[in-house]
Amino acid sequence: MISDFSERLIVQEVAPRDGLQIEPRWVETADKIALIDQLSLAGFSRIEAGSFVSPKAIPALRDGDEVFRGIRRQPGVTYVALIPNLKGAERALAAGADELNLVMSASQTHNLANMRMHCEQSLAAFADVVALTHGVAVSLNGSIATTFGCPFEGRIDEDRVLQIVDAYLELGMHGLTLADTTGMANPRQVHRLVQRVLTRVPAAALTLHFHNTRGLGLSNVLAGYEAGARRFDASLGGLGGCPFAPGASGNICTEDLVNLCDEMGLDTGIDLMHLLTLSRRLPALLGHEMPGQVAQAGRNCDLHPIPENLPR
Numbered sequence: 091m092i093s094d095f096s097e098r099l100i101v102q103e104v105a106p107r108d109g110l111q112i113e114p115r116w117v118e119t120a121d122k123i124a125l126i127d128q129l130s131l132a133g134f135s136r137i138e139a140g141s142f143v144s145p146k147a148i149p150a151l152r153d154g155d156e157v158f159r160g161i162r163r164q165p166g167v168t169y170v171a172l173i174p175n176l177k178g179a180e181r182a183l184a185a186g187a188d189e190l191n192l193v194m195s196a197s198q199t200h201n202l203a204n205m206r207m208h209c210e211q212s213l214a215a216f217a218d219v220v221a222l223t224h225g226v227a228v229s230l231n232g233s234i235a236t237t238f239g240c241p242f243e244g245r246i247d248e249d250r251v252l253q254i255v256d257a258y259l260e261l262g263m264h265g266l267t268l269a270d271t272t273g274m275a276n277p278r279q280v281h282r283l284v285q286r287v288l289t290r291v292p293a294a295a296l297t298l299h300f301h302n303t304r305g306l307g308l309s310n311v312l313a314g315y316e317a318g319a320r321r322f323d324a325s326l327g328g329l330g331g332c333p334f335a336p337g338a339s340g341n342i343c344t345e346d347l348v349n350l351c352d353e354m355g356l357d358t359g360i361d362l363m364h365l366l367t368l369s370r371r372l373p374a375l376l377g378h379e380m381p382g383q384v385a386q387a388g389r390n391c392d393l394h395p396i397p398e399n400l401p402r
Contacts, residue, residue, distance in 0.1 A: 173219070284298070
């Protein structure tokens with residue numbers, strides 16, 4: 091049970107990047123921009139607005155430059171870009187990204203599938219990005235994919251994760267993300283690892299990224315919060331998944347997470363009704379239903395009319 095409700099739970103919206111990257115239907119640049127602009131009005135302080143990867147690798151996000159240049163930026167919102175390498179970092183900086191998110195897997199096998207590099211090569215490439223951004227007003231976040239388990243290698247040793255955390259900090263990363271890329275984490279595992287990581291970084295520098303592949307996404311959020319984490323990725327409608335990890339279904343659903351927090355009295359500063367309106371538009375945009383539940387069921391306070399034929 092959550093014992094302290096006093097600190098805000100910060101939700102970073104990742105649907106424009108992680109959510110759209112595996113969608114088979116092309117989403118027009120103007121529609122991406124409109125979605126981000128609406129999310130910017132919902133109360134988020136952080137939005138992962140796109141990526142600067144090879145268009146051959148992720149064709150759905152090949153318009154990252156246009157998206158970042160076209161969005162209407164709101165004061166107090168950090169617009170994050172995922173970048174794979176030095177070239178991607180150069181493009182993201184030119185497009186005005188506020189933060190660069192660099193990703194390496196804890197699993198060598200997944201890193202080869204996802205980045206086409208060994209982990210040691212990824213770290214060397216990150217050093218080049220750090221050098222590029224020296225003196226530039228941009229934040230750097232290092233994400234660790236497959237933190238809690240790999241679909242190819244299975245369980246990931248916690249000490250391996252902590253070694254990567256230390257390597258990121260030594261490089262000069264400002265923030266860290268522990269990513270459950272294929273939804274293999276469980277609450278006890280999350281609680282234990284988050285406590286260990288928080289001995290190295292403050293809560294303000296740590297993000298947790300969960301998928302709901304096996305139905306434990308929101309449970310893992312609560313476990314992470316109980317352990318001291320305060321920032322969590324989520325995706326509108328429950329969209330998303332890694333195209334290079336078998337079975338990686340969607341991220342935890344933003345509106346479901348915000349609804350959970352609202353019901354528990356845990357402040358997020360996010361407008362749930364605004365989210366529900368946006369989420370209910372996604373099927374028309376993408377051509378399929380969303381896995382999010384609150385958009386379908388409604389909030390607990392959305393009561394139904396009393397049946398007229400009840401016995402008196």
